Amino acid sequence: SLRQALDKRPLPVARAVQILDDVASALAYAHEEGVVHRGIKPSNIIILRSGVAKIGDFGIGQIGEAAVRYKSPEQVRGDPIDHRSDLFSLGTVFYEMLTGRPLFEGASPQEITDNILRAEAPAPSEVNPHVPGAVEGIVSGLLRRNPDERFANVRILLRELQGLKEGLGLAPGGSV
Numbered sequence: 001s002l003r004q005a006l007d008k009r010p011l012p013v014a015r016a017v018q019i020l021d022d023v024a025s026a027l028a029y030a031h032e033e034g035v036v037h038r039g040i041k042p043s044n045i046i047i048l049r050s051g052v053a054k055i056g057d058f059g060i061g062q063i064g065e066a067a068v069r070y071k072s073p074e075q076v077r078g079d080p081i082d083h084r085s086d087l088f089s090l091g092t093v094f095y096e097m098l099t100g101r102p103l104f105e106g107a108s109p110q111e112i113t114d115n116i117l118r119a120e121a122p123a124p125s126e127v128n129p130h131v132p133g134a135v136e137g138i139v140s141g142l143l144r145r146n147p148d149e150r151f152a153n154v155r156i157l158l159r160e161l162q163g164l165k166e167g168l169g170l171a172p173g174g175s176v
Helices: 002-006 013-032 073-077 083-099 109-118 133-142 154-168
Strands: 045-047 053-055
Touching: 002 045, 002 083, 013 045, 013 053, 013 083, 013 133, 013 154, 073 083, 073 109, 083 133, 083 154, 133 154
Parallel strands: none
Antiparallel strands: 045 053
16 A cells, blocks of 8 residues: 555655556546545555556545544535545645655644644645655645635646646656
């Protein structure tokens, strides 16, 4: 799983972008079929031997501190959720891939949820100086607390990622 690959250290930026692209592609298909995952987190992202990332555990209820830190603000508040909640959760995973640490931490699940709702996290480049500004733009577009301010859907994220990959000199569809 991605959880095992992270092991408290950041991934190379190109690898994190490729994993994000793989997972976003899978989410695009799911969302277009009317399915919201509701539990995007590193342990639900499987890295195949080929290097391709896949999503597991669709729609299974998540409990506990480890799952709480990847929830969207609307999940934490108990508000209705849609595909944009998955985008926020994906953003928290992307942040962790880039920095090697969870975006939201705390001594208890309640403290973590309070941080999700209120804390201002450092930009990824403040934690890992190798993160370029263009990548931070993607992170920002995923992590807006208000779902109306996030990327409207995963296809928009995928278009942004295509431009980012071209800007970083990554081969389209290639492995990193």
